Amino acid sequence: MPLQARYLSDYFRAFDRNVTRHQMAEPFAHIGQAADYFHACWLREQARLSFIRLAVTPEDELLGSVEAHNLWGDTPKLGLWISAAHQGKGYGAEALCTLLDFLRGQGYVRFAYETDCANLPSVRLAQRLGGTVVRREEVRTESGKRLQLDLYEID
Numbered sequence: 001m002p003l004q005a006r007y008l009s010d011y012f013r014a015f016d017r018n019v020t021r022h023q024m025a026e027p028f029a030h031i032g033q034a035a036d037y038f039h040a041c042w043l044r045e046q047a048r049l050s051f052i053r054l055a056v057t058p059e060d061e062l063l064g065s066v067e068a069h070n071l072w073g074d075t076p077k078l079g080l081w082i083s084a085a086h087q088g089k090g091y092g093a094e095a096l097c098t099l100l101d102f103l104r105g106q107g108y109v110r111f112a113y114e115t116d117c118a119n120l121p122s123v124r125l126a127q128r129l130g131g132t133v134v135r136r137e138e139v140r141t142e143s144g145k146r147l148q149l150d151l152y153e154i155d
Helices: 005-014 031-046 091-105 120-128
Strands: 051-056 062-069 077-082 111-116 132-140 146-154
Touching: 005 031, 005 051, 005 062, 031 051, 051 091, 062 091, 077 091, 091 120, 111 120, 120 146
Parallel strands: 077 111
Antiparallel strands: 051 062, 062 077, 111 146, 132 146
16 A cells, blocks of 8 residues: 555564665665655656555555565566564565566566565575576665665566
8 A cells, every 4th residue: 555644653663674685775864864764655656657565464564565666667676674573474575476477467478686684584485486597786874784686577
């Protein structure tokens, strides 16, 4: 679902150092920064460039989010994060499979998914979805994190 105001503080709290340790992204410094991020996401969605959707439990508890970028091309780039409290329960696979089903229904047939090779649950998820590594890139984030990013192609 799109961001609703009631989820903003939950998103801000859950998108923490633990969740971002394998990502280029960093935790938000303050809740206003999170609100600005979602406003920018909304603007990109209005231009049909990308979108983000929240994943929530049946009890309406925030799990994380899924994203699709590069929608102008033929290979959308997928993104996913699940809060630390809900990792390892299959929610990430369910959310990503739902996103893939939706995008396939929109006519997309190939997808890109990038993950740090040290993020073993994410690597296993990419492999489970039939992804194959097409590129590895070592990067250093502004905060100094060193990541070995594998780009998976998923058909």
